Amino acid sequence: MAEGENDKTAQPDDGMAQLDAEIDASAFALAEAPPGDHSEDDVISLDDLDSMLESSSQAPPPAAKKTVEAPVDEDVGAEADQAKPAKPGLVVRLESKVPALKKVFDPFRQLRLAIYRARDFVLAPIKRQWQKLIERVQLARARMFLFLVAQKNFLRVQLPELIKGRIGDVKDYIGYLIRRLIGLKDIGIKRQMFLLATVVSVGAGLALAKRLIVDRWNPFKSSEAILSFGEVGSASYGFNPRSDFVLLYKEFPQPEYQILLTKVIVNLKRSYNHPAALAAAEFYLSLDSEDTAIEVRDRENELRDKIERIMEGFTFQQANSKQGILQMKDEIRQTLNRMLNQGEVLSVGLKAFVTNP
Known part of the structure; x- marks a missing residue:
């Protein structure tokens, strides 16, 4: 099968073969002729080149020869495909045949290169900003993940231990108070009365301090004068002076x-x-x-x-x-x-x- 394919690719089209032969002959004639002896008949113009390309493209392809497919190892075919060089484009082949065409295609190459450079100049800052944004988002996700992991660890491990510790402290303090109260039975009656009087005095002092400081109570100050009956009255009523007001000399x-x-x-x-x-x-x-x-x-x-x-x-x-x-x-x-x-x-x-x- 590989031999059949090689036979097919080895036989070029008649039109392309004729074009290559003419281009080679012209290039050889231009190279052999001394400088200054070139005539107009020896130079192929661009119009003639276009007409030759059109005639070659319109020519019918030749009939493919029948080949016998032979079994070929797949590894050998793969190696052959990898070793096969890439076929150059039409512009490169034309320039290799006719060096004068290079001057025609150079401006287009420069234009394409300028377009690529302008594209890179415009897109490069955008790409950098986009990359920074992606990095920030990833950093925020990582921080959020660490925060959630820490909270989960706190809720599952640290918080129960903290609650247990506080409950234990409260139990110990309550037990201490109970033991102290039980121990009061062993002291004398005088000490019990003294302790009770101390507790009552402290409570009364705190209540008096609250009333003096917070409520601003002053036992030596008389009640303030009544400036308005609206502040002490049980109810207030409004009236319209024009319709509800009655003069005293008319009422009596x-x-x-x-x-x-x-x-x-x-x-x-x-x-x-x-x-x-x-x-x-x-x-x-x-x-x-x-x-x-x-x-x-x-x-x-x-x-x-x-x-x-x-x-x-x-x-x-x-x-x-x-x-x-x-x-x-x-x-x-x-x-x-x-x-x-x-x-x-x-x-x-x-x-x-x-x-x-």
Whole structure:
């Protein structure tokens, strides 16, 4: 079988054989000719080379010869395959036949080499960072594994031993206390009473210290004054002053009192038609209680002065209109109520009102 394969590979295609023969003849002619004697007919152009390659590729392959397969040892065939050199590529074979083609393919080789170098330049830092990341992940996994192993060892071995040791210490201490208490029976009654008094005194001292330090208890300090009933009251309620608030004088009404004030004479506010108008009026006030009447009588001069200031803000036309007089009386009532310390002016009346334009 190996001989048949050798026969097949030994017989090249007719087109390739013809191409190799022509290339060899041209190369030999170029090598033998002296420099300067080369003609255009002796040089193969690239177009002619392409047409020769196309004709060789389109030529039908020759019929394979029948060969007789002979049994060949497999080891011998494997050694033959390993010893067989790699077949060079088409570009290398063409350059070996035609050295002038090397100048054509050199730029492409340089471009490919530059691409490989650029790829290595870009990918090298990424590979290094990726390798560092992998190393860190592996280191973290190793540390986590060691931590889990240590915790497992602690839970399975050290913790039970630690618990057993603490339980043993507690048992020993309890046994010691029991032995000490049993030993108290052997001491005298005086020592027993002294020991009991000592324990009670220490407990009372600790309780007193806690109350003095933590609770800030001071037995010599009187109770603080009550600043708000909301702090000590059992309940608190809210109300709306406008709807729920009830004045004292309305909740417990008293007989009304009326007081006539002294006559008031003022200059009215200037206007275009009445630049120097005068007004004279006698007001009487309806008050809610006797106490309010006493306060009004005591402060009559002060209240009259305030009434004069209010009247001076009205013009002659306003003072002679019904709406203006009602507005004047309402403003006087509200102003006097703000001035009084107690009680309320229920209404304001006019006994006499004279204007002079």
